[in-house]
Each structure stands twice: as structure tokens, then as C-alpha cells.
Amino acid sequence: MDITRDESVQQAVTSTLEKYGHLDVLVNNAGITGFGLLEATSIAQMKNLFEVNLFGVVRAYQAVLPSMRAHKSGLIINISSGFGVVATPFVVPYQMTKFGLEALTEGIRHEVKGYGIETVSVLPGPFPTEIGAKAASYGPDRPEVVAAYGPAMQTALEQFGGIMEGKITEYRMDAQEVADAVSRLIAMKDGTRPFQTTVNRMTADLEQEYADSKNPFKTIWMERMGGVRIDQCWVSLKR
Template sequence: MEKVWFITGCSTGFGRALAEHVLSIGHNVVVTARNISDISNLIVGHESKALTLSLDVTKPDQITAAVNKAVERFGRIDVLVNNAGIGYFGAVEESEDESVRKMFEINFFGLGNMTKAVLPVMRKQRSGHIINIASIGGLVAFPALGYYNASKFAVDGLSEALSKEVAHLGIHVTIVAPSGFRTDWAGRSAENSKIVIADYADTAGANKSFIRGYSGNQPGDPNRAAQAIVKAVESKEPPLRLLLGAAALKGAMAKIDVLKKDFDTWSETTVWADHPKEN
């Protein structure tokens, strides 16, 4: 069935690949980016099914205007893809408040505000699907990514709670957790802390260099990711969490093992912490 998709952050990466794929299979798409010139060539040949809008998700007035224009053009919004996001590299102690807050405004608060703006449309329809692009870094933390991890852990938690609030309204929520894909995330879309502390060279510093070094050579294919996301949306039972990439699966399974070990080892102490049961 033909749907109306609303996708943020379409200038590059997942957003661009997804917009291209969804248009190619006949859906209507609201294609957005901060600079509309970056996406104008995306809709060539699909003008009747596409709407391009300038949108900075940190600006609530632009969010409201974009949602209103989408509904005016297509009458509904079936799928919201919260893709806009940036990265930030630095050990926790090295990280600068201004840069961290900027990242949270985009990765978390922008996503939340977009979701709140679209929910009234989906509630009225009694249907919809919200796709939140998180990261394997929203399940597993890595050195040099502490605050980035925090922003994506926050997306994961918000999304899980939201899924329990809206399921009875016919609205699905899926958290997409990719590992390394050939997008700009590890390139121009991520900022380095200007503070460098030598004591973190072997942990945060080493991981930062590794991630930067393989930018453009990651195993993940954004075009296949786009197809996987569409498959999840079209499923009769969409997943709450969709891992993308072999490294994401490996990392998530290892995290489960670590959690289980701690929970099992400390289970006696965990239960002991409750008030004693009265006889």
C-alpha cells in the first residue's frame, strides 16, 4: 500500500538512501534537510510524489511548519523517520559542554520534538510508524563516544517508553541500531573535542583514531539498510529494535552476556536489598 514517509536528515547517509529507495518503490516522501539545495536533485523524476522542505530539527517553529506542509500536501503521515543526527568524539573528561549540548539538541531533543509534532496526526489516523535511527552505540558504549552513547541510549529509552504508550493507537515504534555503515557519520558529521588529555591516548584516543581511519570503508551498506527499514515497516509484526550490520549483532549479543553475568553473580545481593518479607 502506498504510504507517506517523512524523513529528516536526507542530505547524506541513511536519510538520503532511504528517501531514494522509498521513492523508487512508489511511496510519497517528504524529504528534508537543513539546506534544501542538498536534496533538490533527490526528487528528480519523482516530483509528483515528493515534497522537499528545509528543516532544522533544533528549531520547533520549522518542525511545526514542515509537518503542516506535509499534511497539506499529502493529507497524512504514515511513517516518520527521525534520522537527523551528528557525532562527537572525545573522552568524557575531554568533552566540551557546548558541543555536547549541541549534539543532544539534534540527536535527542530534535527527535523528541519531531515525534511530538507528528503524533497528533498519527493519533487521528489511528495508524503510523515511527522509526528512530539510534545506533549500536545506544546499546553498547565505547571509549571516546561517551556523550554520543548517552544521546543514543536516551533515544532508545524514549522510544521504548513511547512504544508502550502508543501501541493501542495503532502506532508502531522501531529503534534502528546500526553498526559501521558507509555514511558521513565518522567523517564530516562528527566533531572532535578540542581538548586532548594524554592519559586517555590508549583508550578514547585509540578508538577515535580507529573510527576516523575506517570512515568510508565500513562494512555496512546504506542502500541495504534502507531496504531493511522498509521491510520492517511493511512487516505485520515490526520489531521494536532492528539491528543493522554484523558488528551490531555481535556487540549486542556480547552486551547481553555481560549483563547476564553481572545479574546472575549479584542476584543474591539484588534480592536482599528489598525489605525483608514479613512472616
């Protein structure tokens, strides 16, 4: 299906439901990226990234949730990125979409929890997939801005890309690791799945430590903002 088109997403889900009757798991895996300067990337180009990486996920959610709510069960796994919790230069538009995806995953899980639906994210590091090979099509499209930054910035960008490629080779990164993480999440019992799962041997999963360290603060924040009342609402829905 074309996740940038509402009718395509809805038709795919409708056809699946007609054939199987229900949906157990949705994995939002499609993604594109671009490398370069934020200033040199037009808003139109950034919209291409958002259409796939964020709005495409929203379309999928809105298409599958009615069935999952009706069956009081379902699992939605979003393939996010380590760049969804840590930002660096030269990948900012992509990181904006992944930070948004993390916000989507974190927020909506409270809305659907009472209907027996879990939604989690997987945060991979860099892997040798086609996303990198296609990055040039979604990167900076304002060459005059790139030129204005001068050769030193171009050198820094090339060094950044070289380091990333070198690390992928050094650690022999294999996308099967991400697939295995998804498989493990699906196999886990309902209610036991972690909200975020990182897959990045390069950093020894440091993103996981960072993400987990924020959880106590999130709980306190929800309580201070009235989150207990929301929890009580979830309990009443389950009853």
C-alpha cells in the same frame, strides 16, 4: 527542515499534512557525533549533540503524533545506534544521546500503542557516512583537558579511531544495509515489527542478541510494577 527549531519542524509537518492529508511513516534519521574525552567536552558542546540526536526526535514525535492519533495509525522508526545499548570510551556524549533515544522509543511505544501507532528503533553499527566526517565539529572543545591527559591517551584515541575505520573497510560496510532494514520494517504487517533491529555485520548482530535477552526481564518488571493495568488500558482504548 531544521530539527533543532520547533517552528521549522512544525511547519514541515503542517505542509506535508496539507498536501497529503495524513502521515504513514516517520523516519528520524538525522544525527551527529563527536569523538574524544568526556571531560574535554563542554556541556555546551554536548547540548549540540542532544539538540539533534534526542530533542530533534522529540520535536518530530510531538509534531506528527496528533495526526497519527487522529487516524489511529502510524509507524515511527528511529535510527539509533549499537552505541545505544553498549557504551565504549571516547564516544560517551554521543552514546548518552543514543541511550536516551532508546529510552524514548521503549517508553513512548506504551503510550501510543492504543492509538494504532508503532514506534521502533534501528541500531546500526559503524558505516561510512558524513556523520564521521563532521565529527570534529562536535567533539572535545577543551584542548587544555586533552593536553592534561598526556600523549598516551591521545595514542589510545587514535588507535580506537583507526580500528573503527579499519573494520568499516574490512567489512565493506554500506549504508544501503540500513536503508534496506528500514524498508523491511515499513513493509511488515502492523503488530509484527520487532522493537529493535540491529544492522552490524562486524559483530554478527551481537547487539540484537543482547537487546533481545533483556525482553523477558522487561516483561516481568512491567508486571511487577503494574504493567498489566496499563495493558488493560490499551485494550479499552482499542475498543
